[in-house]
Amino acid sequence: MIRKIALAALAATAVFHVAVFIEYGTLWVGALASYQELLLVFAFLLATFLVHAPIARLFGADRLTKPPAPVKALLEGLSVVLVSLVFWVMFFTIPQHYLVPTAEVTPKALRLSLAVSAVLSLFFYYFVEREHMRKNLEQEVIRAAQLQKETFQAQLEALQKQVDPHFLFNSLNVLGSLIHLDADRAVQFLGQLAEVYRALLDTGAQPLVPLHREMALVRAYASLMETRFGAALRVEWDVAPAWEQALVPPTAVQMLLENAIKHNGSTTRKPLLIKVSAADGLLVVENNRQPRTDAVASTHTGLPNIQRRYQHLTDRPVEIVPTAASFVVRLPLLTAPAA
Incomplete structure (x- = not known):
């Protein structure tokens, strides 16, 4: 949990300042109120990271074996995008409506915000969560190989003694x-x-x-x-x-x-x-x-x-x-x- 919070904080800070640089040409935002958006980005990413783990387990190598591999991969990606859509509404659309009700948001800005949220979610899923799951799987393979080695050693020693x-x-x-x-x-x-x-x-x-x-x-x-x-x-x-x-x-x-x-x-x-x-x-x-x-x-x-x-x-x-x-x-x- 601590690892996910730290990762969400670092990623949110990076994403927020990249967006500020693209919009204003600077990394510094003078108005303190603007950093409310940073908190929203942090909340979005933290919730995303927390949900990514069960999605990765659900679509792991030993789960959902009936669908063909391409269908399984498509369902996995769609699940990540769907989650990002829900969190986009929760952490961006609704807060913006209540915090800044007079602000006018163009359809283009909405589409761009949604697309960026989906891309961010997919990026962090495949390059963070899936990478973590891959390393865990490698460790399990190593553990199984080591166990088999110990078992063979015990059987060999038993036979040698007899x-x-x-x-x-x-x-x-x-x-x-x-x-x-x-x-x-x-x-x-x-x-x-x-x-x-x-x-x-x-x-x-x-x-x-x-x-x-x-x-x-x-x-x-x-x-x-x-x-x-x-x-x-x-x-x-x-x-x-x-x-x-x-x-x-x-x-x-x-x-x-x-x-x-x-x-x-x-x-x-x-x-x-x-x-x-x-x-x-x-x-x-x-x-x-x-x-x-x-x-x-x-x-x-x-x-x-x-x-x-x-x-x-x-x-x-x-x-x-x-x-x-x-x-x-x-x-x-x-x-x-x-x-």
Whole structure:
């Protein structure tokens, strides 16, 4: 609003003095009363600028898709001219009639005043408001591209971690042990491993996925890790079906489970407990803190990647609450559950 007021004031001053120069050959008007017209020009331009924004939104790229482009452009220009006609009557014709009732205005002067008002309105619409909308659209395109980049990066990192030789080595060792000890569990473990890869590949290049699809990946990954670590790892679930259609960035929840397992030690006496729940528009992943004594190689990109993706999607922040006893991450769910 302040920007529009300042722009209207500057434009009104410029237009008024140009008109004075054309009429009198000077930029200075001696009579203070003459500056009433400057106030009228300011009011006209301010009202025009305020109405231009909704017109630009109405005729934006994603609106009024039925009319052909030439018809749409013609309607847009006519709307601007029509608005200028209404404001010309409001801020010039009516005030002049009441402020200077004895003044004689020729039809030629009226036509010229109307034409100048329409041209001014079209000029400021296409070179100010539409330019502003164009820049906003460019920023949206950049934002969408950045979000897609972050999403691809997260998916690539997730796939790279799952095909990491260390991960595969451990998984194959577990599978080899289970084949000798429990053939049925070995088959189950192999199915879980395949499910993790299938769920990762199914996310595609989408910036958001339904929570139920993300939970399919998370449950498969959790089952795989529970089979590997046995009683040293427990994962508890409290996600009501009402939240399953909410949207989250793909692999975000899985990355939180992976971080918890990676950075915490666990034994059968002191198991790592991870709780996954949904409430009040948030997906909460909480684990008890049991820092590992051995060094863990980490790129430290998991949480920052999740935060950056959310910054492109919503103003709601990712909440990270570390304490001495627990580590809690709350992810905004981007749609409300069905009633």
